[in-house]
Amino acid sequence: MTTPNILRFTKMHGAGNDFIVLNNCADQLQLNPALIKRLADRHFGIGADQVLVVESSTQADFKYRIFNADGQEVQQCGNGARCFAQYVFDKGLTQKNQITVETLAGIIQPELIRHNWVKVNMGPAEFEPAKVPFVSEGLLSRSIGGLTQYKLPVDAGADVNELWVGVASMGNPHVVLLLEQPASDELVQRLGAVLESHPRFPERVNVGFLNVLDRARAHLRVYERGVGETLACGTGACAAAVVGMKMGLLAERVDVVKTGGTLTIEWSGQSDSDVLMTGPAQTVFEGEFYL
Numbered sequence: 473m474t475t476p477n478i479l480r481f482t483k484m485h486g487a488g489n490d491f492i493v494l495n496n497c498a499d500q501l502q503l504n505p506a507l508i509k510r511l512a513d514r515h516f517g518i519g520a521d522q523v524l525v526v527e528s529s530t531q532a533d534f535k536y537r538i539f540n541a542d543g544q545e546v547q548q549c550g551n552g553a554r555c556f557a558q559y560v561f562d563k564g565l566t567q568k569n570q571i572t573v574e575t576l577a578g579i580i581q582p583e584l585i586r587h588n589w590v591k592v593n594m595g596p597a598e599f600e601p602a603k604v605p606f607v608s609e610g611l612l613s614r615s616i617g618g619l620t621q622y623k624l625p626v627d628a629g630a631d632v633n634e635l636w637v638g639v640a641s642m643g644n645p646h647v648v649l650l651l652e653q654p655a656s657d658e659l660v661q662r663l664g665a666v667l668e669s670h671p672r673f674p675e676r677v678n679v680g681f682l683n684v685l686d687r688a689r690a691h692l693r694v695y696e697r698g699v700g701e702t703l704a705c706g707t708g709a710c711a712a713a714v715v716g717m718k719m720g721l722l723a724e725r726v727d728v729v730k731t732g733g734t735l736t737i738e739w740s741g742q743s744d745s746d747v748l749m750t751g752p753a754q755t756v757f758e759g760e761f762y763l
């Protein structure tokens with residue numbers, strides 16, 4: 473009998489956005505897109521929206537790598553950042569309850585507020601189209617409050633051939649649609665798929681469907697790049713909140729309600745000021761995966 477090669481993992485979630493967390497501080501894991509896809513597969517693998525990898529860093533306390541379920545490495549993941557902080561604390565990799573974390577999008581600072589509850593300084597939001605990246609040249613635009621919206625041609629069925637959209641980057645790209653009511657399943661699937669791969673977003677995009685409930689509360693569904701709709705998206709909540717705040721529709725502190733839970737987003741409205749995100753981070757189980 474042969475002994476299988478084993479990969480030890482921790483399964484976590486942040487407001488229902490679920491993760492496989494791997495410790496690669498010893499730099500021994502051989503990760504590739506095919507393995508990430510196998511791990512994330514909900515039928516043939518463990519199942520997750522993202523795979524998160526803990527590594528050592530020369531610039532910060534830790535390095536945080538993020539892979540979407542489709543195998544692609546991406547710049548940022550907000551719900552994952554809270555789980556990352558809870559993980560390194562629970563595993564005894566740090567004694568600090570406030571850490572610095574290197575990501576492809578720069579340094580973020582998670583802080584354990586209490587057990588399973590984490591606040592993250594996600595850094596500033598970026599609205600400049602080229603930095604999202606979003607190709608805005610030649611599109612009609614309008615300003616609402618301090619936000620520029622763009623009229624985007626879309627091929628999404630007979631009833632939808634253009635949409636007014638806001639764009640923002642939280643290190644990763646987001647497009648935000650403002651709706652009069654919470655988005656239906658049908659709308660999220662149909663527009664989500666079309667916008668995620670819209671040619672105006674050269675790196676593809678995460679698609680947020682925002683419905684403002686009052687100045688301190690908003691409903692949000694997100695169709696994530698490389699995954700499809702998730703029960704929550706942390707950077708999506710930050711992007712949608714700052715877009716709503718810039719439009720003058722939301723206050724400086726807002727609860728963003730998603731299918732899987734609520735996140736609190738705070739932002740002063742100054743372009744270089746940091747966006748703060750607070751919410752849950754939960755370990756579900758530990759396991760061994762046979763490679």
Ligand SMILES: N[C@@H](CCC[C@H](N)C(=O)O)C(=O)O
Binds near residue numbers: 522552678698704706
């Ligand atoms: N679930 C995440 C975002 C993960 C990355 C995203 N799908 C992308 O491709 O940029 C979050 O909580 O922010």
